[in-house]
Amino acid sequence: MDLKLYDTLTKDKRAFVPLDPRNVRMYVCGPTVYDFAHIGNARPVIVFDVLFRLLRHIYGDSHVTYVRNITDVDDKINDRALRDYPGLPLNEAIRKVTEKTATQFRADVDALGCLQPTVEPRATDFVLPRPDGKTDMVSLIKTLIDRGHAYEANGEVLFDTASMPDYGQLSGRKLEEQQAGARIAVDAHKKHAADFVLWKQSSADEPGWDSPWGRGRPGWHIECSAMSAAYLGETFDIHGGGLDLIFPHHENEIAQSRCAHGTHAMANYWLHNGFLQVEGEKMSKSLGNFVTINDLLETDKFGGKRWDGPTLRLAMLRTHYRQPIDWTVKGLEEAERTLRNWANILERNQTSFVDESAPANSVAAALADDLNTPMAIAEMHKLAEGARKDDLGSAQALHNSAKWLGIFDSSIFSSEALSSIGQAAVKLTSPEFQREISAKIEARTAARARKDWKESDRIRDELAAMGVAIKDSKEGTTWEIAR
């Protein structure tokens, strides 16, 4: 299958060629864990989960490594720790905040049908050199200083942007422009306005680690340079995140990683999702126009009712990932109606389901075109149309695709329907069970051909005992789950 992806760095959509098809490697910037994640934060998680599923489909489940970090060192975390646990020592309070928030985040994105990434490293485990020798932030910063790409000033270590001739390629920002714009605001200790912090000092009431530059803590960007190299190597395939991360975060990750490793690329494809908006404005904590994933799932704060995970996920995927989404009650209602509609159609055809999770070819092909989820959903509507006309192949393909895409929830079937699908449907997940049925049907066909009716009936009874009913016609023998 030809996968094409749009690359923010080269500004074109081109064929995806992995460095190593036996280990396709993707890094996505994860949450800063100080508070509940809002539904805008869920957008990159869902978008890159679909890409993860597609890569696994194309290259095989065990041939894709997906790293999504957890940022557990940040001034917002300190503030929250001081506010929520004033009696505790700071380190303990911080640990409480980050653990609680990370657990909530996992529960939230789990409800949104997202698979766990292969690895979910925490930034604080990568500050100091590690016993396992995996890349760490302090060593990376040392290398940058040794190679003339960073300098110490005023107790900080700063990246020297002028030392990298092609700094600014991802965002298209020129160093000279930044210099001019920031003339007055330039901190006196910086050589250049665009120079950014790799390491800063910590006061006694801030978290800190002992380093060659005193007790301090890392800047934000260096975290991702360290954790991506630790698990994916110096150059890897795909780096993702929201549009707002292009500058400065990803620009600076590229500068650090390429200058530390002496490489031409940090990642070969840079993917960015558009914003989730409310009335034309980016949803964000600072604007106060946000609704958390948890609010949507557990309360009636948005639209006066709770929404289930598959509905939220489908509502998100109805828009192509690079376009802005307006998050509205109407959009959620439409997604909910679609899922209910599909569930009704599938319920009518349920008897012959083989419980599989795989995209229909048309669905996979749509997604292979730069993750065209609206097109994939349109293809699923076509399958639903076929299923409505009792085409079992379409029903099966719709079921499998919805399940694979993470928007099928068996609870959408009513409980009588589920019990009428019965045990056989559950067993049918197993390919061995299907092979067994096929073998029995073949044996029965052979018996009939030699007019051995006794043997033929015996096999029919055996199949019936397994919960399988067979039907003979001119075209041959077919089977379904016995009602």
Ligand code: AMP
């Ligand atoms: P943050 O916690 O702000 O660092 O964001 C975590 C991830 O969510 C990043 O990939 C952001 O780009 C993304 N993000 C934050 N707000 C939005 C939004 N309104 N729409 C889409 N993505 C967002």
Ligand code: ZN
């Ligand atoms: Zn990052």
